[in-house]
Amino acid sequence: TQLLEQSPQFLSIQEGENLTVYCNSSSVFSSLQWYRQEPGEGPVLLVTVVTGGEVKKLKRLTFQFGDARKDSSLHITAAQTGDTGLYLCAPPPRGTSGTYKYIFGTGTRLKVLA
Amino acid sequence: NAGVMQNPRHLVRRRGQEARLRCSPMKGHSHVYWYRQLPEEGLKFMVYLQKENIIDESGMPKERFSAEFPKEGPSILRIQQVVRGDSAAYFCASSPGPLSYEQYFGPGTRLTVT
Numbered sequence: 001t002q003l004l005e006q007s008p009q010f011l012s013i014q015e016g017e018n019l020t021v022y023c024n025s026s027s028v029f030s031s032l033q034w035y036r037q038e039p040g041e042g043p044v045l046l047v048t049v050v051t052g053g054e055v056k057k058l059k060r061l062t063f064q065f066g067d068a069r070k071d072s073s074l075h076i077t078a079a080q081t082g083d084t085g086l087y088l089c090a091p092p093p094r095g096t097s098g099t100y101k102y103i104f105g106t107g108t109r110l111k112v113l114a
Numbered sequence: 115n116a117g118v119m120q121n122p123r124h125l126v127r128r129r130g131q132e133a134r135l136r137c138s139p140m141k142g143h144s145h146v147y148w149y150r151q152l153p154e155e156g157l158k159f160m161v162y163l164q165k166e167n168i169i170d171e172s173g174m175p176k177e178r179f180s181a182e183f184p185k186e187g188p189s190i191l192r193i194q195q196v197v198r199g200d201s202a203a204y205f206c207a208s209s210p211g212p213l214s215y216e217q218y219f220g221p222g223t224r225l226t227v228t
Contacts, residue, residue, distance in 0.1 A: 042118075042205050042219030043157065088156060092217075100170045100212060101159040102147065109154075 003027075004089055004105035012111045016078055021108040023089035024071045030091070032072050034063055035104075037086040048092070079112045086110075116141065118208050118220035119188075126226045133193040133200070135223045139208030146189040147207045147217065148174075148181055157205065163189060169212075196227045 007022050023032065031050045035043035047056050049065035049072060056063045060083075062075040076083055089105040119138040127133050139146050148160040159173040163183040174181065178196075183189040193200055203224050207217045 040221075042207070042221050044219070045217065086156075100162045101173060102157075102217065103159065104149075104157040107156040 004091075004103065006087070006089060006105040006108050008108060009106065010109050010111075012113065013079055014113050015081060018075065018077050019079060019110070020073055020075045021087055021110070022071065022073050023105050026070065027091075028069050030069070032065060032069075032089055032091050034072070034074055035088045035090065037088060039085070043086075043088055079110075081112045081114050084110060084112050118206060118218050120204075120206055120220035120223050122223060123221060124224050124226070126228060127196045128228055129197055130195050133196050133225055133227075135191040135193075135204050135206075135225070136188040137191070137206035137208075137220055138188040139206075140218055143208035143210050143218075145209040145211060146183050147209070148189070148191050149205045149207070151203045151205060151222075153202070160191070164212075193225075196225070198227050201225055201227045 005024050011019060013019055031048055033048045034046045036046055037043040047058055047063045049056055049063055052065060052069045053067045054065045060077045064073050072089060087108045087110060090102045093100045093102060118140055121136050125133055137146060144165050146163050149157040150160055151157050161174045161181045162170040163181060165183055166185050178194045180192045203222045205219050205222045207219045209217050
């Protein structure tokens with residue numbers, strides 16, 4: 001069973017600060033997804049990274065997939081209160097051995113203070 | 115194109131009653147996932163269904179829980195004889211196909227067992 005550890009578990013910062021959160025595993029993934037879940041809502045897919053070393057940017061969010069495809073990071077520049085939420089990483093299922101389930105990481109709960 | 119719909123959004127049940135949670139996938143999507151999220155925790159996979167078929171139910175408790183996705187109508191997650199530990203947010207997500215990398219979440223049903 002692949003385990004995804006996300007760090008830090010909790011993060012509280014002031015508006016305008018930069019931050020990085022991490023998603024780590026001992027397994028190699030063919031791809032990895034990042035989601036953001038706002039309070040009281042379902043998760044929303046932010047990005048899928050596929051290639052080792054890949055960097056994708058989504059406005060102030062920068063996603064990187066590790067060279068070995070075992071880890072990923074999310075960097076937020078100049079955080080805003082709207083960035084508050086639970087950030088989750090998950091590798092899309094491969095369908096091997098009849099497994100189709102998404103296994104989500106433990107999550108990083110981010111709070112951006114005004 | 116309407117998103118994934120879940121109802122009810124909030125459900126209160128007494129111990130021993132049954133809970134029925136409904137999920138209508140996005141138009142054109144024939145695959146549904148159900149997840150459970152305990153307070154302050156991440157998402158845990160429960161079951162993956164296609165129309166009229168359960169594909170992967172490895173995350174669902176063997177007793178009291180069942181899921182279906184009939185040819186017509188929404189997917190239903192049914193919890194019989196609810197207990198306090200069933201209190202959680204239940205999310206469904208729909209996908210256009212297996213292993214498609216796309217998964218769109220509904221807003222969730224918050225179940226409270228008193």
